[in-house]
Amino acid sequence: xxxxxxxxxxxxxxxxxxxxxxxxxxxxxxxxxxxxxxxxxxxxxxxxxxxxxxxxxxxxxxxxxxxxxxxxxxxxxxxxxxxxxxxxxxxxxxxxxxxxxxxxxxxxxxxxxxxx
Amino acid sequence: xxxxxxxxxxxxxxxxxxxxxxxxxxxxxxxxxxxxxxxxxxxxxxxxxxxxxxxxxxxxxxxxxxxxxxxxxxxxxxxxxxxxxxxxxxxxxxxxxxxxxxxxxxxxxxxxxxxx
Numbered sequence: 001x002x003x004x005x006x007x008x009x010x011x012x013x014x015x016x017x018x019x020x021x022x023x024x025x026x027x028x029x030x031x032x033x034x035x036x037x038x039x040x041x042x043x044x045x046x047x048x049x050x051x052x053x054x055x056x057x058x059x060x061x062x063x064x065x066x067x068x069x070x071x072x073x074x075x076x077x078x079x080x081x082x083x084x085x086x087x088x089x090x091x092x093x094x095x096x097x098x099x100x101x102x103x104x105x106x107x108x109x110x111x112x113x114x115x116x
Numbered sequence: 117x118x119x120x121x122x123x124x125x126x127x128x129x130x131x132x133x134x135x136x137x138x139x140x141x142x143x144x145x146x147x148x149x150x151x152x153x154x155x156x157x158x159x160x161x162x163x164x165x166x167x168x169x170x171x172x173x174x175x176x177x178x179x180x181x182x183x184x185x186x187x188x189x190x191x192x193x194x195x196x197x198x199x200x201x202x203x204x205x206x207x208x209x210x211x212x213x214x215x216x217x218x219x220x221x222x223x224x225x226x227x228x229x230x231x232x
Contacts, residue, residue: 042222
C-alpha cells in the first residue's frame with residue numbers, strides 16, 4: 001500500500017513570509033497527525049485530526065500556525081508569518097483509527113523548512 | 117505527565133556485535149511504548165511496540181525490545197548489528213489512561229553508528 005505522502009520535501013523562505021505544507025495519509029486512515037521536529041530533538045505533536053475534526057491542538061501555536069482537513073482525507077498545515085525558530089522538519093503521520101492509543105502511526109518523509 | 121529519556125546521544129558498535137539502545141520512561145500506570153527508526157532525509161518508520169503481554173517484543177529488521185516494569189525501561193536490542201542499521205532511533209510513550217487525545221511523547225533520539 002502507498003505510504004503517507006507529503007509535499008514539498010524542502011522549502012526555504014524568509015522570515016515573515018507564509019508557507020503551506022500538504023499531506024495525503026494512507027488510504028482508509030481516519031487519524032492524521034502533524035509533528036514538528038527541530039534538529040536534535042524528537043518529534044513534537046502539533047495537531048491531531050480524527051476524520052475532519054480536531055482532536056487535540058493544544059501544542060499548536062495558533063497565532064501563526066493553522067491546519068485543516070476539510071474532507072477528512074488530505075490536510076494542509078500553514079505558517080503565517082514564519083519566524084526563524086520555525087525552521088524544522090514537519091512530519092505528517094496517519095493511523096487507522098486512533099480511538100485507541102495502541103494504534104501504530106505511519107510517518108511521511110517530512111518537509112524540511114528553513115526560515116532565513 | 118508522561119516522559120521518556122534516551123540517555124545516550126550516540127551508540128557505536130562494530131558490525132556483527134550485539135547492540136542496545138536505551139530508553140526509560142515515566143508514566144502513571146501501564147505504558148504503551150514504541151520504537152521508531154529514522155534514516156537520513158526520511159520520516160520515522162515503526163519498528164515495534166509494547167502494549168501488554170510478553171515483555172519481549174519482536175519487531176522489524178531483527179530488532180526486539182524488552183519491557184521492564186521495575187526499571188521503567190524499554191531498551192531496543194539486536195543480536196548482530198548491520199552497517200545498514202546506522203540511523204536515528206526514537207523511543208515514544210503513551211499514557212493509555214488519556215481519553216480523546218493520544219499525544220505520544222518522543223525521546224530526543226539516539227544516533228546508532230555501526231562500524232564495518
